Amino acid sequence: MSAFLILVKRNIKLFFKDKGMFFTSLITPLILLVLYVTFLGNVYRDNFTSLLPDTLQLSSGLIDGLVGGQLVSSILAVSCVTVAFCSNFLMVQDKVSGAIKDFRIAPIKSSVLSLSYYMATLLSTLIICLIAMGICLGYLAVVGWYLSFADVCFLFLDIVLLVLFGTALSSIINFFLSTQGQISAVGTIISAGYGFICGAYMPIYSFGETLQKIISFLPGTYGTSLIRNHTMQGVLAEMKAQGIPEAGMKELRDLLDCNLYFFGHQVDLPVMYLIVGIAVVVLIMLYVLLNKCKKQK
């Protein structure tokens, strides 16, 4: 029996058997969707229509498709990271319950143990985020579908990449936690704060210049933008076809954070992938290194 595979199986089973942890994770994207649709949908729609010149008339289906794409991208961008944190709290709970002590008295490498948490969190988070993606695509199909098959495939890739990122980030932060209180505190901070600093809750242009510069250094921002691009480029292309000039389209893409700028230079989609990919590799290496360097006290 491979210790790694059995431990991954054990961690996933524990996650799905812990109803508190599982439902909290699953319910997060659903709550976000309901909140967005109920409260923010109209705000987004009004903001967008107020920007359109009076001479340009767009169909309500097109506007709903754009607003829906914006909502869905925000939900998915936030969920990939917050769900990873929820799922990865098992690592801390094992410290609280003493299970980790039971593992460490066995002749197993700490790298195997730490990677088993990473892999289990990755798989659990992927399952939940892909379910959320399915629900979100269903929502888009109802309000206005403008996605191509390629957009859906890229959206899948974006989610996998952002889940890899969220899992690696949560692994490093959770590495330093050891109590139930710390789990609650970090869970609250991440749930409340991550959506803002990754540009999911508020468009980046609405922040001050200094904050915009700081946010441009965070890989999560580019992950959000990737998802925004792939949920909205279909509807944006349709808008262009209906007569919005190129300059207007660029402004719109800037406002919707489909275009991101790093110190004034526009960041292309392949570079965004590269940034998030490198961030994932660096964070995983850092996580493994932390576990290897953890000295006995």
Add this chain to the structure above:
Amino acid sequence: MSNIIQIDHLNKSFASVKAVQDLSFRVKEGSLFAFLGINGAGKSTTINIMCGQLAKDSGRVLINGHDLDRDSAQIKRDFGVVFQYSVLDAALSVYDNLESRAALYGMSKTEFKQRLAELAKLLDFEDLLKRSVGKLSGGQRRRIDIARALFHKPKILILDEPTTGLDPQTRKTLWNVIAGLRKNENMTVFLTTHYMEEAAEADHVVIIDDGKIIAEGTPLALKNKYADDHVTIYGIEEDAVRSLGLPYEQVPNGYRLTLANPKAATELILHHPQLFQDYEITKGKMDDIFLAVTGKTLVEGAN
């Protein structure tokens, strides 16, 4: 019997607190070794160092001929540990728990199933395999804890207060299983306990306080050295007892005299045979030894 555990001049401090100070002792292979001390005396620190969970400041630890500094992976295979509180996953079944723990020791699926069948029979949990550990009674869970510790056939079984909170019947059952393992597999048992009657069964006892050994030996040697003997006389008037001029206390249906050793008891009986119609001689208890050497009781220390 050879020494399976050999500890020399072990030291460990946490900031300014000296948890273990110049600790040296030996444990014979196949023996039952009792390691006693109140909470904070240094027992857990010593065990954690032996199991490779804590780094020592200085000293030498040899387990089954392997030096802890060089062969910690091998040493981990020699130990099976039953923790004071169950550390199994309450939400998972007994089977899943044992499977995940067996995998840590590189067991194959066939080896796992074979060993599971052996232990389930030995510890009588064949009908509990599909039950969640969280739904088991205290005694049932303890049996699973012991099965987990024994899964990889360790040479040394560390029992960290294994019977705390268990009913007398379950305690008896567990001790019968452990006695069987010692007899049939020559397993060494390293015990910490708050139950002095369990320590009285040990081959060798070490008592530590403030990280230092303050007494060690066989239970009999310790009793002879640190505890008084008692003669209890039944069906006698207090005046007659008082006339003996020895310290005494009233017990149900009689009086208990405290004497320095069995020889003094024999002389007393020979000098006053008319008083000793119904009597018993008892040696001092492990509690008396613990109190004599530490000035504390284990129960007080536990609180």
